[in-house]
Amino acid sequence: MAIKVHGSVFSPAVLRVFACLNEKDLESEYVEINMRAGEHKKESFLALNPFGQVPGFEDGDLKLFESRAINQYIAQAYAAKGNQQLTFVQDAKKMGPVYVWMEVEAQKFDPPSSKLVFELAIKPLLGMNTDDAAVAEHEGKLGEVLDVYEARLGQSKYLAGDCFTLADLNHLPAINYLMGTTARKVFDALPHVSAWCADILARPAWAKVLALQKQHPS
């Protein structure tokens, strides 16, 4: 198969790419990388991502890494397939807000949320102890960021405007993980944010990602 995703179905970055592939109705092959055995730091994987991070992505001869770049590529390379409203690259003005909120996810939301995912979801899987002080600190920071989201989503159905775009999609893996932890209270306290979370988590393309995760238990 032309499209291959190398990584672990527990990695939020890998799930981010599958969410996009599913929105675009694209078939792909999942190549499992045994991260516990350090396979992602070995020569064979470094050829795909020299930083030793998942996912690595292939589409025929093209090799890419960085999940957010991969998603932009997928949305553009397969513009005519599946969901055609994930990006608007032909229309710079319409794309402007999508770029803004994709950056917000990457620069503002991701730092506290990825640390919470690590403490509350990943560490338990690895048999490690959660650092409660770190959790409290990052929940506080996440709360401040989500206050801005609350105001935004009070005026706009989705982050970049009226329709679901990559700006919303890129949040799915972290939100999904955190909804299964005590950190969900940060989201639950904000009505517009909660409604938006429920909406995007209910998308069929995301359900398909979770089904893939179940097929590959840890």
Place this chain on the structure above:
Amino acid sequence: MAVKVYGPVTAGCPQRVLVCLVEMGVDFEVVHVDLETGDHKKPEFLPLQPFGQVPVVEDGDFRLFESRAIVRYYASKNAEHGPNLLGTTLEEKALVDQWLEVESHNFNDMIYGLVLQLEVLPRMGKSTDFKLVQKFVDNLDKVLDVYEERLSKSKYLAGDYYTIADMCHLPGITFLLTGNGFGHLIRERKSVNSWWNDISGRPAWKKVLELMK
């Protein structure tokens, strides 16, 4: 009408936007925001940028924040008035995005950490955590090894041409080279050092440095 760029010219994120505007021939006006007196956190500023950060641009009625989003927008919007900084084919564009993500996360997270520890916290009367500083430097060392390998095979990060993926590094690398004792990270890597001399020698970047005087 000139585009308004809110932010001090001395801060990294506004500089990222200014260099792009100069490359793309966009007329702009800098509206100074005093970070030391906390102008960016005041109620008057928050409607412009709800996270209380700089830069934010106003182009008539259209407003954008997040420096890399602004860079992408103008590189695209003004494509006829400046160099092609985004790539042409889908594959070229994908590589530009890939290396911009690398700058954004693998590289800039470390720079941000160093700036916080060595400049922001002392200004707030707080102490520097030198263990963290060492950790950021060690991580940056590993990241720059990957850059060295890449740049030994490719003139610019995404390929044969200068793109926004290279451009977005200008403020961060300038920080490493200016009196913090990290210059060797760049200077001692042959390909990284030539690439740096090339991208920092561009007239657009020199013009931004002039603005800082």
